[in-house]
Amino acid sequence: GAVVSQHPSWVICKSGTSVKIECRSLDFQATTMFWYRQFPKQSLMLMATSNEGSKATYEQGVEKDKFLINHASLTLSTLTVTSAHPEDSSFYICSARVNRGGNQPQHFGDGTRLSIL
Amino acid sequence: GQNIDQPTEMTATEGAIVQINCTYQTSGFNGLFWYQQHAGEAPTFLSYNVLDGLEEKGRFSSFLSRSKGYSYLLLKELQMKDSASYLCAVVDSNYQLIWGAGTKLIIKP
Numbered sequence: 001g002a003v004v005s006q007h008p009s010w011v012i013c014k015s016g017t018s019v020k021i022e023c024r025s026l027d028f029q030a031t032t033m034f035w036y037r038q039f040p041k042q043s044l045m046l047m048a049t050s051n052e053g054s055k056a057t058y059e060q061g062v063e064k065d066k067f068l069i070n071h072a073s074l075t076l077s078t079l080t081v082t083s084a085h086p087e088d089s090s091f092y093i094c095s096a097r098v099n100r101g102g103n104q105p106q107h108f109g110d111g112t113r114l115s116i117l
Numbered sequence: 118g119q120n121i122d123q124p125t126e127m128t129a130t131e132g133a134i135v136q137i138n139c140t141y142q143t144s145g146f147n148g149l150f151w152y153q154q155h156a157g158e159a160p161t162f163l164s165y166n167v168l169d170g171l172e173e174k175g176r177f178s179s180f181l182s183r184s185k186g187y188s189y190l191l192l193k194e195l196q197m198k199d200s201a202s203y204l205c206a207v208v209d210s211n212y213q214l215i216w217g218a219g220t221k222l223i224i225k226p
Contacts, residue, residue: 034214043204044216106214108159108161113157
């Protein structure tokens with residue numbers, strides 16, 4: 001159980017393009033989903049916490065208008081990187097937590113490797 | 118501030134035992150997670166400790182001492198596939214997950 005699906009796995013696109021990444025909890029409901037970014041050989045960096053039916057909570061330094069998050073249902077959250085530039089190239093990973101309290105483990109999607117040319 | 122410390126890198130031999138330590142100073146404590154992350158892949162859940170003591174799961178065990186702000190992950194009978202980064206993460210009083218930078222474990226034949 002506790003499977004999280006993330007799509008797409010790889011994206012290569014031109015500078016200025018907007019890219020949407022989907023994160024789905026397949027066999028459980030997730031009130032809260034998390035979006036992380038990880039640069040090569042660095043640790044996970046939390047970008048934002050996505051709450052179903054409400055606005056996302058962004059970490060300091062993360063631009064809300066640049067990284068649009070929508071959590072329209074208990075099983076789907078999306079991250080849209082708007083007008084992406086080469087410096088946005090990174091490994092983006094989502095995770096979801098089952099709705100039984102904050103001390104439940106986060107289960108991760110397989111990640112999306114974004115390359116902006 | 119909140120802080121989690123773990124060694125940057127460790128090397129061990131196939132078949133041996135290795136212990137990866139994690140110390141933390143956080144605003145409150147609601148449990149500690151260990152995750153494994155292979156290069157280029159997302160993290161996978163290994164263990165969760167909220168009470169003091171040792172939790173054993175096959176070749177992997179995790180220990181917690183809340184009074185010392187200390188945990189370790191013990192890997193026995195090391196296999197080459199255990200080469201990965203191991204991430205320690207603490208749930209604080211607001212149920213936010215505070216991540217360590219990870220320990221890269223290199224297994225040599």
